[in-house]
Amino acid sequence: MNRSEGVALAAGSSDRLPTIQNATATWMQEFAPYGILTTDQDLNITSWNEWLAGCSGLKPEQVVGRKLLEVFPDLCERRLSERFTRALAGEASVLSTALHKYLIPLPVTVAESGLPHMLQTARVAPLRENNTVVGTITIIEDVTQREFQAGILHRQQELDRLLASSLARLLQSNDPAEEIGEIYSLVSPALGLDVYASYLLGSDGRTLQLKTSVGFSAKQREAIATLALSPENWAALTSESAATIVAVPSHTDALSRMGLR
DSSP, rough: OHHHHHHHHHHHHHHHHHHHHHHHHHHEEEEEEEEEEEETTTBBBBEEEEHHHHHHHHOOHHTTBBHHHHHHHHHHHHTHHHHHHHHTTTTTEEEHHHHSSSSSSSOOOOOGGSSSSSEEEEEEEEETTTEEEEEEEEEEEHHHHHHHHHHHHHHHHHHHHHHHHHHHHHHOSSSSHHHHHHHHHHHHHHHTTEEEEEOOOOOOTEEEEEEESSOHHHHHHTTTTTOOHHHEEEEEEEEOOSSSOOHHHHHHHHHTTHHHH
């Protein structure tokens, strides 16, 4: 390649830059899998991509030209407006769910999470033109599903740990029946229990006697202190099977009348 060919190639590449930039901008506006918004130096919204429009229900024409802090006043209330002030001064900020949960209030995308808003990570950075800050650019990622699944995994791991330690405690105890109350108190938060009760087979072999309970009034404990077993119940409880589930209708009815489920 001679010098003239090299210059021609360089000139050709330079001519393509506006086309590449326009294609990138179009992709960011229409197809990016995260939210992108920009503002000018007065924090007027200058762009609002399709992801944000779809998640918020606000079309670009409804927000572009308006002040960001007027569209989302809680940014000031939560002191997150400072991140945009820093961006205008040339400083980028990263917001995590651990501290802020979300940047702007968008509807939650995982209904079963029970959260009021979408969980987000966000980056608020200076928007530069010719090395001059002309506004801000914000990128928002929806991490609700990821955080929700991580929470489920953490709770399951904690529950497994509790159940394993409880089993070890029972196996090592000389009197497992005396350990039940303490074990329930340890595992009930992980299981989401408000009340609990444990029974032992009565000396007559035909009833269950209340051993420990939490969350019941004295009157309620009296009502469920003794459970009469049907022949079928008694046969199931005294069988050799490793685990047995026995339903006592009178007990279920009593708990239902107390408003428990």
